[in-house]
Amino acid sequence: MYDLIDRAEWRSHKHRVAELLPNLKDAVYDADDLLDEFKWYVLNVKVEGNGSQSLSRDFFDSVIQGSFIKSVNGIRDRLDNISNRLLSMGLHEVTTRFDKSVRPETSSFPNETKIFGRDMELKKIIEFLCKPRNSNSANTKRQKGNSAVDVSTSTSASNQVNSESSISDLIVLPIVGIGGVGKTTLAQHVCSDTQVKSHFDLIIWVCVSDDFDVKRLTKEAIESCPGKQATTENLNSLQNILSDIASSKKFLIVLDDMWDDVLKDNGKSWKTFCAPLKNVLHGSAVLVTTRCQKIITT
Structure with a gap:
């Protein structure tokens, strides 16, 4: 079932x-x-x-x-x-793992020019990602916690953006909701917003789906950066490249359609993917779209 x-x-x-x-x-x-x-x-x-x-x-x-x-x-x-x-509607086929012919690859460019009923969520996300933040210092400690935007219903988000989930200086914000409610479209409109574009030096968009392959996702993140190539198959080399990018540019990474397979083995794959992102420029962020309520990344 x-x-x-x-x-x-x-x-x-x-x-x-x-x-x-x-x-x-x-x-x-x-x-x-x-x-x-x-x-x-x-x-x-x-x-x-x-x-x-x-x-x-x-x-x-x-x-x-x-x-x-x-x-x-x-x-x-x-x-x-x-x-x-x-x-009887044809759902007897075996679910295919990430397959671009079945689940088309998305990008940061919106397919829909306008979105309806999501103005509040869009505003909250943009304000959260772009708000000024104090740098870590001996006398300043950033609060760590879990936060998500729930878009499961057509009403305003039931979970307001009220705290930060962080990996070192990296902020992670999940957009949670069942399939078809517009999570990807909402993320696309965030990426195309002029305030977001001016706030971040680099916007990286990666399709995840049900195959959280660390090497594939790392390569796609690198290749989303102008002038960067990921020709090696060595994970360590790929992570070094991504680490150099992360430490030199304030970026927004969008992980679109992340499934709960990332939670396997106590979140080992997630931790491995984020390992090169420990020392990012202050203000960098990750935006995740997901159907799984449990994926509130920490």
């Missing part, structure tokens, strides 16, 4: 799929809750039962013969109904 959710999000720009996607997620989350309840029953028997027949009988009555099995059947019916409707 989680694979089906991934495939549905890829097609969420289609109206019928977008209508069914929340129902599918609700059913899957209910199934997860039910599994957690079952695991609790099993653990309770193991910890407190000590072979007690009465507790085992209570477990059997509650889980197998009680309301639990009715809930199982109800959720299974919901999942079968929704998944069959989605599969």
